[in-house]
Each structure stands twice: as structure tokens, then as C-alpha cells.
Amino acid sequence: MYYTITLNPAIDMLTKVENFELGKLNRTGESNYVVGGKGINISLLLKNIGKESKALGFVAGFTGDFIKEELTKQGIKSNFIETEGFTRINIKLTTDTETEINSQSSKVNRTNILDFFSSLDELTSEDTVFLSGNIIPGMEDDDFVHIAKKVKEQGANLVVDSNKDMVLHTLKYHPFIVKPNEFELGEMFDVHLQSLEDIAIYAKKLQEMGAQNVLVSRGSKGAILFTHSGEIFSANIAKGKVVSTIAAGDSMLAMFVAKYDETKDFPLSLQYASAAGGATSFSAGVGKQELINELLVQINVEKISL
Structure with missing residues (x-):
């Protein structure tokens, strides 16, 4: 079984404005909303090639519900930890140029983090875990490293794709690939x-x-x-x-x-x-x-x- 971890998922709002004017009222065309995050992207690709996966991480509020619903529509299993607040919405704005505005999700607390670690208890030596992206507000860098450690303790195969510090600090757990x-x-x-x-x-x-x-x-x-x-x-x-x-x-x-x-x-x-x-x-x-x-x-x- 493949597992994907997206600690800080998002909804990407893709929208376009003609003749954009800064500081003025601008009207968009129809916007598209897509679920995002490195681990979620991996689950989507795996589904497209006929491979099953389970998406893990944190979600909150109506935006978190949207992420779960969209994955369900795609036939992708999930086991997200639900937290207080809201999962972030990022804006991808196309005008004469492309502008991205990335927002911040609500913080998770230590209970949420401990619940997430408990969700890893089902991992076995038959599983591969994609540990991707960055941490969510409320987590520490060490939490990311401890996830890698827990994956290896469960005997699962580890794949890491994150920023430089996260990757370097998890190498001691011998990921299959970075x-x-x-x-x-x-x-x-x-x-x-x-x-x-x-x-x-x-x-x-x-x-x-x-x-x-x-x-x-x-x-x-x-x-x-x-x-x-x-x-x-x-x-x-x-x-x-x-x-x-x-x-x-x-x-x-x-x-x-x-x-x-x-x-x-x-x-x-x-x-x-x-x-x-x-x-x-x-x-x-x-x-x-x-x-x-x-x-x-x-x-x-x-x-x-x-």
C-alpha cells in the first residue's frame, strides 16, 4: 500500500482577470478550485496509473471538508486528522503575468500531532510512505524527522521530498529515494x-x-x-x-x-x-x-x- 503524507495541504484557486488594476475592484472569470499539496499530487498520479494510496495529514474547517470530498470523488482513501480552524486557500492569479498568493493554515496543537503519529501505527513492511512538502504551523522541524523515524520503525519504505533541512535531517533513516x-x-x-x-x-x-x-x-x-x-x-x-x-x-x-x-x-x-x-x-x-x-x-x- 502506498501512503502519502501532506502535512500542510491546500486548495488552489485558479482564476484569471482581464485588465487587472492594482487598488481597484477587479472581476474574475470563473475560478477553478483544485486540491493541492505534494503528497496529494502523488496520490492523484498514483490513482491515474491504477495504484491505490491513502492520503494522510491535517485538514480543518469547510476547506478541509472540500479536500476530503474531492479525494473521495477521485476514489482516493484518506485518514486526515481534523483540527480547529481552516485549511489554507492559495490563489493562482493570471493577468498579464502570473501571481501566486499562498496563505497559511490554522495551527495544529500537540494533541493533533500525537493523533497523527498514532495514524502511522497501521504501517507495515509491505507499505511505502511518501513524506513530502513542508510542515504545518504548530509543528516543529523535529516532528518531520520523527515521522521519518516512525515510518522506518514500522518497517515501511520511506521516500522523502521536502526542503533542504528536512531532507538532510531524514537521511539517517535511509530513504529509498530523495x-x-x-x-x-x-x-x-x-x-x-x-x-x-x-x-x-x-x-x-x-x-x-x-x-x-x-x-x-x-x-x-x-x-x-x-x-x-x-x-x-x-x-x-x-x-x-x-x-x-x-x-x-x-x-x-x-x-x-x-x-x-x-x-x-x-x-x-x-x-x-x-x-x-x-x-x-x-x-x-x-x-x-x-x-x-x-x-x-x-x-x-x-x-x-x-
């Missing part, structure tokens, strides 16, 4: 990466610190996979009209893990992962299985030496 982008990898070690050789140096440092595999996404330059066996593979990206890159990285990670669980084949898993990232980039939402399959022929995976 997925920084090129900028984030440099940020982790306070360096500016200027070449593939630089990427290799610091990806391997993550492995030395505990990561089993490292997938470095590079935007238009594709991705590089560093495996636990010492092999290195590169993949290009598919060509198409980009609608939104939101959730592309989450889709890539979800697809990689799911395909590797099926095949134990690193190059094939990377090919599917790159196609899934492209499918989401070319879609209004998370990419569908049909588009992923269509894009596969564009993806070339090569074994490289660095």
Missing part, C-alpha cells in the same frame, strides 16, 4: 552547481549521508538518477505545450517509485518518471496514464559515467 532539483541540491551544500560533475559530487554526498537513490530533476535539461548500485542514468524530457509545471516533480517521483516497485528496473522507471513529469506539465492537473504512455517514445535513457 528527489532534489538541481538548485535544491546546490542549496543543500551551499554551493552553485556548474556542471554534471558538480551534480554527481553532491548527489553522491547525499548517498554517503544515507539516501539509497538520488533523482535530480533539471527542468528542461531532464533528470539524472544515481542508484544505490553506483550506476548513473540520464533522461531527457518530452516536448509539448506546457500548461503548468505545478506537480510535475511530484508526478515524476510517484511514477518512478511505482514503476520500480513493479519492475526493479532503474532505466525503465526513469523513462516512465520523465514521461509522467511531462504529462503533468502538459495538462491542467496531474497527468493521465494515456498521455504518459504517448510520451514514452520521446524519452531516451542513457547510462553515463561521472
Whole structure:
């Protein structure tokens, strides 16, 4: 069973204003409301490729109810801890440019956090847990690390995708894979990466610190996979009209893990992962299985030496 953890989920309001004027009354067109958060994006991609998952985290108020209802409509199971207040709504505003306004959810308390840890008691060695995104107000950085510890104590497989400090502090629990982008990898070690050789140096440092595999996404330059066996593979990206890159990285990670669980084949898993990232980039939402399959022929995976 796949579990996804989204500690700080959101509803994204996607809206457009013609001739926007700051400080004036502006009227939008029809707005779209979509559930968001890295773990939720992963659950959505897994559902699209026929894999079941259960979404965990915190929700509050009518906005939290909306998130649960939308996941239910998609056929995705959830076990969120319900807290006081409201889950945040983020605004994605398109005018002549694109502007994002991210709000803050209500704080959780220690009882909520303890209840969340109790929800992890059902994990077994047959499960994989995606620990993604950032903490919600009311949590401490150590809580994130303790989640990783609890996952490993339960014998489950751990996948981590978060900010630099969260990733670095969880490496001692030997996650199956971490997925920084090129900028984030440099940020982790306070360096500016200027070449593939630089990427290799610091990806391997993550492995030395505990990561089993490292997938470095590079935007238009594709991705590089560093495996636990010492092999290195590169993949290009598919060509198409980009609608939104939101959730592309989450889709890539979800697809990689799911395909590797099926095949134990690193190059094939990377090919599917790159196609899934492209499918989401070319879609209004998370990419569908049909588009992923269509894009596969564009993806070339090569074994490289660095």
C-alpha cells in the first residue's frame, strides 16, 4: 500500500482577470478550485496509473471538508486528522503575468500531532510512505524527522521530498529515494552547481549521508538518477505545450517509485518518471496514464559515467 503524507495541504484557486488594476475592484472569470499539496499530487498520479494510496495529514474547517470530498470523488482513501480552524486557500492569479498568493493554515496543537503519529501505527513492511512538502504551523522541524523515524520503525519504505533541512535531517533513516532539483541540491551544500560533475559530487554526498537513490530533476535539461548500485542514468524530457509545471516533480517521483516497485528496473522507471513529469506539465492537473504512455517514445535513457 502506498501512503502519502501532506502535512500542510491546500486548495488552489485558479482564476484569471482581464485588465487587472492594482487598488481597484477587479472581476474574475470563473475560478477553478483544485486540491493541492505534494503528497496529494502523488496520490492523484498514483490513482491515474491504477495504484491505490491513502492520503494522510491535517485538514480543518469547510476547506478541509472540500479536500476530503474531492479525494473521495477521485476514489482516493484518506485518514486526515481534523483540527480547529481552516485549511489554507492559495490563489493562482493570471493577468498579464502570473501571481501566486499562498496563505497559511490554522495551527495544529500537540494533541493533533500525537493523533497523527498514532495514524502511522497501521504501517507495515509491505507499505511505502511518501513524506513530502513542508510542515504545518504548530509543528516543529523535529516532528518531520520523527515521522521519518516512525515510518522506518514500522518497517515501511520511506521516500522523502521536502526542503533542504528536512531532507538532510531524514537521511539517517535511509530513504529509498530523495528527489532534489538541481538548485535544491546546490542549496543543500551551499554551493552553485556548474556542471554534471558538480551534480554527481553532491548527489553522491547525499548517498554517503544515507539516501539509497538520488533523482535530480533539471527542468528542461531532464533528470539524472544515481542508484544505490553506483550506476548513473540520464533522461531527457518530452516536448509539448506546457500548461503548468505545478506537480510535475511530484508526478515524476510517484511514477518512478511505482514503476520500480513493479519492475526493479532503474532505466525503465526513469523513462516512465520523465514521461509522467511531462504529462503533468502538459495538462491542467496531474497527468493521465494515456498521455504518459504517448510520451514514452520521446524519452531516451542513457547510462553515463561521472
